[in-house]
Amino acid sequence: HPMVAYFRGYCREKLGESGADDYAEAAHLKTTYVFAYGEEEFSALNAALARNENDANAHLLLGDWHFARGESDLALSEWNRSRANNPSLPVVDASVGLALLRIKGNFAAAVEAFEQGIKNDSRNETNYAGAVAATTLLRKSPAERVKILERYPDLAAMPTSLVFELALSRAEAGDYSGATKMFSDRFFGREEGGTNVREVWIEVKLSQALGLSHAGHCAEALDIVNNLGSPVAGLEFTNNGLESILESARTSYLLGELFSSCGQKMEADRRYERASRSAELSQVVWAWAAARKREGYDAQVWRDRLTSSLSQAETRIHTSSFKGWWTYTAATLQIALGREDQGKNSLREVVLLPESLMSYHLARQALAGETPR
Numbered sequence: 001h002p003m004v005a006y007f008r009g010y011c012r013e014k015l016g017e018s019g020a021d022d023y024a025e026a027a028h029l030k031t032t033y034v035f036a037y038g039e040e041e042f043s044a045l046n047a048a049l050a051r052n053e054n055d056a057n058a059h060l061l062l063g064d065w066h067f068a069r070g071e072s073d074l075a076l077s078e079w080n081r082s083r084a085n086n087p088s089l090p091v092v093d094a095s096v097g098l099a100l101l102r103i104k105g106n107f108a109a110a111v112e113a114f115e116q117g118i119k120n121d122s123r124n125e126t127n128y129a130g131a132v133a134a135t136t137l138l139r140k141s142p143a144e145r146v147k148i149l150e151r152y153p154d155l156a157a158m159p160t161s162l163v164f165e166l167a168l169s170r171a172e173a174g175d176y177s178g179a180t181k182m183f184s185d186r187f188f189g190r191e192e193g194g195t196n197v198r199e200v201w202i203e204v205k206l207s208q209a210l211g212l213s214h215a216g217h218c219a220e221a222l223d224i225v226n227n228l229g230s231p232v233a234g235l236e237f238t239n240n241g242l243e244s245i246l247e248s249a250r251t252s253y254l255l256g257e258l259f260s261s262c263g264q265k266m267e268a269d270r271r272y273e274r275a276s277r278s279a280e281l282s283q284v285v286w287a288w289a290a291a292r293k294r295e296g297y298d299a300q301v302w303r304d305r306l307t308s309s310l311s312q313a314e315t316r317i318h319t320s321s322f323k324g325w326w327t328y329t330a331a332t333l334q335i336a337l338g339r340e341d342q343g344k345n346s347l348r349e350v351v352l353l354p355e356s357l358m359s360y361h362l363a364r365q366a367l368a369g370e371t372p373r
Contacts, residue, residue, distance in 0.1 A: 002029040002057050003041060009051075010044035023048040027055045031091060036065040056086035063095065072103045093117030094126040101134050102352050110134040115148070122153045128162055132169075133351045136364055142172035160188060161355065164200045168361040176208040183235055195357050197237050202228060202245045203358065210258055218262035225255060249278035249286035253372075256290060269294065281316075282325070284309040285332045289372035306336050324350050324359035331363070332371045340373070 005026035009019025026048065036045060042065055048058045063078030079096045082089060097113035100106045111134045117127035131148045149166040152158050158166070163182050170179035188197040205224055212221035229246050232238045245251060256271035275283075275290035288302050310333040316326040331346035343366075350363040365371070 002026040002031055002034055003036065003044070003061070005029060006044040006048050006058070006061075007040070010047050013047060019047070020051060023051050023055065023058075027052065027057050029057065031057055031060055031089070034061065035068070036061040037068055041065055054085045056082045056089050056092075059085065060089065060092050060095075063092075067095070067099065072099050075099060076104075088120045090121035090124065093120055094124055094130065097127065097130045097134070101130055101137075107134045107137045111138065118148070118151055122151070125159050125162060128152065129165070129355065132165055132360065136351050136360065137348060142169050145169045146173055146175070146178075156185070160191075160197075161195075164195055164197075164358070165355075165360065167200060167204055168358065171204045171207045172361070172364065174211065176204065176211070179204045179208075183237075185234075188237055196241075196245075198241050199245055199358060201235070201238065202242065202251065203361070206251065206254060210254065213258045213261050221258060222262060222264075225258060247274065249275040249280065249283035249290065252278075253286040253290045256293065281309055281312055282329045285329075285336050285372050288336060303337070306333055309333055310337065322356040324353040324356040327353060328359045328363050328366070332366060335366070335371055335373050338373075 003026075005022050009022030009026065012019040012022060036042070041061065045058045045062045045065070048055055049062070052058075059078045059082035063075040063082065066072075066078060067075035076096065076099055079092050079099075082092050083096070093113050093116045097110045097117060100110035100113055104110075111131055114127045114131035114134065117124060118131070121127060128149055128151075132145050135145055135148065146166065146169045149162060149169060152162060155166075163186065167179045167182040170176075170182070183197070183201060190196075205228055209221040209224040209228075212218075212224070229242045230238070246255075252271045252275035256268045256275065259265075259268035259271060272290040272293040276287050276294060278284070278287040284305060288306060291297050291302060310330060313326055313330040313333060317323055317330060320326050327346055328350045331343045331350065333343075334340075334346060335343035347363045347367050350359050353359070
């Protein structure tokens with residue numbers, strides 16, 4: 001543990017001995033999962049740098065120390081000195097990238113840091129997730145995100161969160177076959193409160209069906225839709241749990257749009273009716289959009305409901321652990337209420353927060369205009 005070695009060298013110096021050997025050892029130990037917080041760390045690291053100002057590990061850890069105190073400029077200065085002294089040091093590129101992304105708003109520089117991180121620390125999930133967020137905010141194409149994610153050295157062992165992101169990005173790029181392949185020969189464990197693989201699967205297949213219908217290939221689109229809830233050989237997760245997702249207001253509304261564009265008005269109205277009955281806070285926008293398609297729509301009643309729902313969603317942003325999800329929900333409500341600029345700003349904020357429940361994908365869709373307004 002490098003901090004143990006730094007402390008040992010610092011203590012030797014306080015005893016009037018030499019801490020040079022300990023500092024030299026610390027400079028070559030791994031810093032993964034090591035952070036510096038207290039005043040003791042600050043003193044020991046500065047003592048080590050007084051002995052060797054080119055100690056990349058000490059600069060890295062001192063950068064962490066400053067960043068933990070909100071001193072982002074000092075942190076970036078230390079991290080950049082660390083990179084200069086050891087360009088291949090793991091972790092530091094991810095730290096620099098996150099500071100540039102979330103604190104400085106320098107998205108182009110953040111992408112460069114994350115891409116360097118992918119070279120030096122190719123299995124660090126943060127580098128890929130950060131690059132996805134930064135390229136989204138730079139309005140890069142889905143294909144560019146796919147190229148970044150495909151640099152992961154072992155796609156078969158790719159972390160689940162990146163599997164989901166790659167599948168969704170491929171779908172956004174129109175590569176539905178590539179997106180579908182991401183689900184094969186994998187085990188998808190359940191994480192409490194995490195993204196459900198079934199939701200990602202339905203999203204990919206729904207995107208494919210909508211793409212086909214927009215291109216005028218209704219027969220193929222309807223074939224996909226009519227089998228959305230059916231088990232798929234080799235994909236155990238499709239054996240159950242799909243129905244609740246298919247009955248959500250968002251899915252029902254989008255299916256209504258598909259059936260409508262393919263001339264199946266009766267089925268479209270059935271989907272709109274189902275969507276309009278949703279009482280779920282996160283689905284209100286889609287319930288409202290569906291209600292507008294039906295007779296008896298009361299604009300004032302729904303505006304009051306949208307306004308009340310927005311207030312509730314904004315409260316959830318501050319009380320829920322799924323801040324990104326509720327920021328996305330609030331953004332769609334802002335747009336529905338005609339607050340376009342505020343809504344787009346909120347959608348960009350989603351991508352600066354940790355990803356939750358497909359929030360990055362959904363924010364990208366909304367920024368592209370695919371949310372009710």
